[in-house]
Amino acid sequence: MKNIAIKFTKIMIAAAILTSCNPFEVDEIQDPNNPSVGSVSNNASPEQIQFLITGLEARHRSYVSNVVRAWGTFGREIWNLNASDPRFQTDWLGQNGRVPDRSYFGFGNTGGGSWASPYQAIKQADVLIVAGENTENISAEAKSAVVGFAKTIQGYQFMIPANWVYSNGIRIDVKDPLNPGPFVSYPEALDAIKAILDEGDAALQAAGSGDFPFTLTSGFDNFNTITSLRQVNRAILARLNAYRQDWQGVLSALDASFISLNGDLNAGPAHPYGAAPDVFNPIYYLPNAAVNTIIVVHPSMLDDATPGDKRVEEKFFERDQPVVVTTDAGALTGNYQDGRWESNTDPIPFIRNEELILLKAEAHAQLDQSSEAVAAINIIRNAAGIGNYTGGTSKEELIDEILYQRRYSLWAEPWGHRWIDARRYGRLDEIDTSYDSGTIFTEFPHPQAELSWDEYVGD
Structure with a gap:
């Protein structure tokens, strides 16, 4: 399937032919990447709808680079080493007492990804x-x-700012940028996101059961029917319901998702990447490249690993020469880099069957259904080559085991699972900072740009 950028180009050409009899009239040219709402809000053509769908997929992946690097650093899954800009170490690791403020590097001024x-x-x-x-x-x-x-993607995307600022709350009503709604609390935001996902599921249900009527990118190759898109929607809801601590809701969502206890753990929709004019996988680094700007595996991931764990072997690539970056709190040494990608055009899954099975284990554990929880845990453990679980079966012991397995199964995925997991279980103090003398953040304040917008609109 052709990459996103090529589709953009073809649709832009078609749109130009349809909407202009003289393509050389400069005053009729609009930004092709951000078409005006007026141009598509009334009786849009199928080509224009297709353009917007492909554009939404492109927007859907824009968060990946920053969230993987930042959230992965906060949870000490990785270090994002950068010798040219020490703020990636000093600020993101909270060294020397640095704490998030409204203009914090990589987040506060513009927000970026x-x-x-x-x-x-x-x-x-x-x-x-x-x-x-x-x-x-x-x-x-x-x-x-x-x-x-559209609502399925919205539900996923709203969870990103919600988990950045956490108890500070986010805006859900943003339809009118000149009159945005108020900030709502984290629980209220999660409930509102659930409503959006439920609305998306209901709309998909009303669409029948055939193929999705427009073309999706290769990231949805196995999820381009109405039925499978509903499964993606419910998978996202299962993640959300875990944050809402609605454990029966997690299981109900999983029952309608693409979970497969005997299936491929990597199955799931993905963000596609490609060569120019598309963009490359933003977290791929050439193995053993002589660089000093790279994502490396946090040393604690090696320290805490179970002997023989295939996930360590498959995900962590040992470099011939370590990467060493000196900060004002000492040197950081990366001996291992990300080994998951074969090339810089590999897709990045944004929710996988492996996560769904772990969510099932967590929900059963929370509901005191220990045998079901252990059965799900064992699927993950046996896939990793470390054998069946033999520990205790109290709720606390099972949650310990599940959070441990999530560290390795979901390592450095485009979400920062460990940071969020530690926070939702009150375990941020368990994250190892001994290698970097840093601080573990709980949340971020609203970026200054967000508050400045309120002042601008108020004027």
Whole structure:
């Protein structure tokens, strides 16, 4: 399947032919990457709908680089070593008493991939919803499919800022950028996200059970039917319900998801990447490259590993020469780098069957269903080559085991699972800072740009 950028180019050309009789009139040219809402909000053509869907997929992956690096650093899954800019170490590791403020590096001023990008995807989805609902050029079922897909992506993206600022709360009502709604608390935000995902699922259900009526990228190759997109929606809901501590809700969502206890642990939708004019996998580094800017495995991941764990062998690549970066709190040495990718065009899954099985184990443990929890744990342990679980079966002991398995199964995935897991279980103090003399953050304040926007609009 062709990459995102090539699709953009073809659709842009088609749109230019359809909307302009004189392509050389400069005053008629619009930004092809950000079409005006007015141009698609009334009776959009199927080509314009396709353009917006492909654009939404591109926006959907914009968070990956910053979230993997930042959240992975906060949870000490990785170090994002950068000899050219020490702030990636000193600020992100909280060295010498540094704590997050409204202008914190990599987050506070513009938000970058951590704050602005998720909201850009959310807004792109809003435009797609308006375009899908207000056109007579596609069927009613296709309209429902478009809305369902858009709301599924929205639900996923809203969870990113919610977990950045945590108890400080986020805005959910952002349809009108000149009059955004108030900040709502973390629990209220999660409930609102659940409503968005449920609306997406209902819309997909109304779309029937055939193929999705538009073309999705290769990241959705095995999830491009209405039925499978509903499964993706429910998988995202299962993750959300764990944050909401709705354990029966986790199991209900999993029952309707693509979970497969005997299936491929890597199965799941992904963010695709490609060569120019597309963009490369943003967390790929050439093995053994002579660089001093690279993601490396945090030493504690090696210290705490179970002997014989295949995940360590498969994910952690031992370098011939370590990467050493000196900070004002001492030297950081990376002996291992990310070994998951064969090339810089490999896709990055954004939710996988392995996570769903671990969510099932967690929900059963929380519901005091120890035998079901152990059965799910054993699927993960045996896949990793470390044999069945033989520890205690109290809720606390099972949660200990599940969180440990999540560290290795979900290492450095585009979410920062360990940081969020430690926070939701009150275990941030268990994260090892001995190698970097840093601090573990709980949450971030709203970026200054967010508050400045309120002042600007108020004026």
